[in-house]
Amino acid sequence: MTRAGIYLHFPFCKVKCIYCDFYSVADREYEMSRFFQALINEIERCELDTSPWVFDTIFFGGGTPSLLEPVQLEMILNTLYKKFDLTEVDEISLEANPGEAPFERLQAYRKLGINRLSIGIQSLEPKLLEFLTRIHNVEQVFKTFNDARRAGFENINCDIIFNIPGQTMHIWQRDLKIIVELEPEHISAYSLTVEQGTVLNQLVQQNKVAIPNDDYSAELYTRTQEYLSSAGYTQYEISNWAKPGKECRQNLHYWQIDPYLAFGPSAHGFDGKNRYNNARNLDQYLQFLESGKLPIESHYPVSEKEMTNDLIGFGLRTNKGIQLDRIQKNYVINIPEKWASYLKTENGRLKLSEEGFIFADAIAVDLMID
Numbered sequence: 313m314t315r316a317g318i319y320l321h322f323p324f325c326k327v328k329c330i331y332c333d334f335y336s337v338a339d340r341e342y343e344m345s346r347f348f349q350a351l352i353n354e355i356e357r358c359e360l361d362t363s364p365w366v367f368d369t370i371f372f373g374g375g376t377p378s379l380l381e382p383v384q385l386e387m388i389l390n391t392l393y394k395k396f397d398l399t400e401v402d403e404i405s406l407e408a409n410p411g412e413a414p415f416e417r418l419q420a421y422r423k424l425g426i427n428r429l430s431i432g433i434q435s436l437e438p439k440l441l442e443f444l445t446r447i448h449n450v451e452q453v454f455k456t457f458n459d460a461r462r463a464g465f466e467n468i469n470c471d472i473i474f475n476i477p478g479q480t481m482h483i484w485q486r487d488l489k490i491i492v493e494l495e496p497e498h499i500s501a502y503s504l505t506v507e508q509g510t511v512l513n514q515l516v517q518q519n520k521v522a523i524p525n526d527d528y529s530a531e532l533y534t535r536t537q538e539y540l541s542s543a544g545y546t547q548y549e550i551s552n553w554a555k556p557g558k559e560c561r562q563n564l565h566y567w568q569i570d571p572y573l574a575f576g577p578s579a580h581g582f583d584g585k586n587r588y589n590n591a592r593n594l595d596q597y598l599q600f601l602e603s604g605k606l607p608i609e610s611h612y613p614v615s616e617k618e619m620t621n622d623l624i625g626f627g628l629r630t631n632k633g634i635q636l637d638r639i640q641k642n643y644v645i646n647i648p649e650k651w652a653s654y655l656k657t658e659n660g661r662l663k664l665s666e667e668g669f670i671f672a673d674a675i676a677v678d679l680m681i682d
């Protein structure tokens with residue numbers, strides 16, 4: 313039985329944060345209802361044969377999907393339920409921004425079956441929120457978190473970012489402590505990445521902003537690992553920690569190379585053999601659907617070698633490791649001497665030690681098949 317997920321990308325935000333490379337548009341909320349019709353249309357037109365799969369997760373990502381009116385969310389869910397067999401779905405996540413998800417809306421989402429909320433907290437330091445051009449303040453973080461609990465969410469993720477210019481070790485450790493005291497079921501802690509095409513990248517190129525050096529970043533990461541582990545969270549992926557049984561199973565689908573459907577601009581999916589990418593641009597996405605076409609811009613089979621390298625790259629990022637019996641017999645994973653002490657084989661899986669997580673990307677590159 314192949315388990316599978318569904319991802320829906322909601323491409324609207326109130327403002328575009330300087331560091332963010334995810335596809336979203338600001339100041340175009342007037343297009344939301346047009347987008348919403350197109351999304352419904354895209355789901356109804358899906359041509360993939362999903363009968364061999366068992367869907368168990370749905371993820372509303374963005375962008376800022378917490379801007380969706382409950383009635384719109386309900387229509388999207390109804391369309392999905394009509395189109396696919398979703399009887400086994402028991403994790404439905406939605407990303408919410410602090411201050412952009414009022415209590416009544418959260419309550420309505422919960423009633424519609426959304427049972428996991430991912431809150432984009434980023435930082436609890438006012439000047440760092442300002443640097444990141446976030447439009448929420450610290451009070452709104454607590455309000456949204458408490459509102460989510462009151463609305464009945466028993467599975468909450470907090471997204472936080474380290475390695476922000478100006479973020480001292482003291483600020484980061486204080487933030488971690490406060491987040492842990494909120495007792496979320498899941499914490500995603502990302503190192504700030506300077507992505508091409510972002511305002512942050514321009515600022516760095518113009519020497520107006522300096523990103524902390526690698527040693528400092530590594531120290532922040534190691535302290536994060538130590539602290540979250542002592543607080544009862546298991547690190548199940550490079551940037552993700554969860555209380556027992558609260559891992560994000562949608563994410564696990566991606567990392568285990570399970571199939572997943574994807575809807576919305578810039579979304580990309582995998583049918584078990586082929587990967588496909590939707591048009592990234594909202595106008596193009598709308599044009600495709602409004603002229604009766606699917607918005608798929610590229611569609612390509614995953615070669616055996618690519619699949620093997622995906623299993624290595626994604627597998628190493630997780631605490632489950634690389635499932636060795638999924639590696640084709642004609643490929644051999646060679647472990648360079650310098651990485652040997654960070655790797656272990658257990659129950660047919662090649663895994664990183666906790667200390668090895670920090671080198672996961674470099675190690676994966678060295679293990680991949682040429």
Ligand SMILES: C[S@@+](CC[C@H](N)C(=O)[O-])C[C@H]1O[C@@H](n2cnc3c(N)ncnc32)[C@H](O)[C@@H]1O
Binds near residue numbers: 331373408472505
């Ligand atoms: C694409 S956002 C969508 C959720 C929501 N709009 C928000 O801002 O919280 C998902 C998460 O990705 C992380 N993220 C986005 N860009 C990042 C970057 N350049 N470096 C590190 N983390 C980033 C943030 O923590 C964010 O919460």
Ligand code: SF4
Binds near residue numbers: 324329332336
């Ligand atoms: S980080 Fe979130 S709120 Fe900011 S632009 Fe990206 S998707 Fe939108």
